[in-house]
Amino acid sequence: MHAQPALRKIVIFGVGLIGGSFALALRKAGAVGEVVGFGRSAATLEQARQLGILDHIGRDEAHEVDNADIVLVATPVAQMADIFARIAPHLGAHTLVTDGGSTKGDVVAAARANLGNKLEQFVPAHPIAGAEKSGPDAATAELYVGKRVVLTPLPENSPENVARVRKAWELCGANVSELTAAQHDEVFAAVSHLPHLLSFALVHDIAQRDNRDQLLSFAASGFRDFTRIAASSPEMWRDICLANREALLKEIMQYADELHGLYQALEQRDAAKLESVFSEARAVRSNWHPQ
């Protein structure tokens, strides 16, 4: 191919599953000329270079972000404020920033506090491609294919900037949609953060017991699938829960009410109520298929 790639240069902060897969997907699409990476671990960066994720490991942030088309910040959310503050003065006029954070209200707040007059160049994103695996060796060019990426554009973003960030994620194979940051955080409190918390809670409940080895020895495929997400990163999920605290507290409360209703139905031997709840759940679950 002699055609110019869609993106001449990208810079990635955090070359793990999310950042690494972004680079690999764009490479596979022939959509990127040069990939530069930054991160806190020299060993991880070197691993990413050897895996073909990076063309080279960045040394000077100011120099690299100055002429990049896209900067992807794919670190834990807790590190983003510092990164935004460091790169803001050096972002080129053409350079756009996006991120890979699972919560958006807190990322937007960090961007507002630290990107200054470059805020319009930041288009927040949440790629919905979580996995228990992490690190550059878990990254693949296919991670985003057919998966959703949610953009939560800011009022300050121009339509052109939103379109350019959307295009980058689409080049990775993703189905891109848009929500406000508040809508995003409410939706994911219900369909992601709450289930993770419930799954951790069940395993922790059983882990506390004297007969836990016996219990686990009889657990089967239902337990396996229900608790798969309880093997997720404790640090990441601690941060997600705290970042989306208000929406998640509401979800836990509502779920506790639901559970209380089932407890009462069972206590009263209300077979019709149990069957009706289970039937409604089954109908909805059977008709749903993840994207």
Added chain:
Amino acid sequence: MHAQPALRKIVIFGVGLIGGSFALALRKAGAVGEVVGFGRSAATLEQARQLGILDHIGRDEAHEVDNADIVLVATPVAQMADIFARIAPHLGAHTLVTDGGSTKGDVVAAARANLGNKLEQFVPAHPIAGAEKSGPDAATAELYVGKRVVLTPLPENSPENVARVRKAWELCGANVSELTAAQHDEVFAAVSHLPHLLSFALVHDIAQRDNRDQLLSFAASGFRDFTRIAASSPEMWRDICLANREALLKEIMQYADELHGLYQALEQRDAAKLESVFSEARAVRSNWHPQ
């Protein structure tokens, strides 16, 4: 093969996933001579015959159970009391009865009330091979391979009778273990019945909402796995919950306490507590692998 099969004749009540797979597994092992089936649906029985599960469809229960080696009662638990009552007077001296029920206290009670002086010939069993699928077309010879079957022998059972029923399940490829019926029901309240109820509850909670379609459109693989068991049979799970009511009520109560603890930790922004609960859960879940 000219050798006599281990089981000359088996009779199956309920030729669905559990009963059909028992027959197919014994056939594949060359361990059964003749398979006769009974059930409430003539169409299902005919389907089972055409699928090679049955040699023939039974007409006269008294005649068939008189000279069988094993009678497997694999119907919904609610139908078992009637079947026990009907077959008890006709069971041959050599004939043993086992079952496929997911709860054991209620099955044992039904047997005590209806098998009369044949009680010693009944060795209760719970094959842990649930699936959302059901019916004879879901049955396979491999369903039990490497899966657990829990026997809950009665004080009335002779060691020889327990050993013969154990052998039949082992011939299906299962790993057979033993618990009392009460132990069984407590263990499965924790590792199976509670997770099913929690999964139904989450989907029902979301199903009630005005924006449920939007919520489901953003749900991903974590939600998919957590809620897979919410597509299970509402009637079967209604019956299991009611059959194991006391143990399950205790489990719901304990889980609600666990959830309340996480709610408080989140409300108080107690990052250390959240991380410690999630870490303990992850450690236990990561080190566990289903049989």
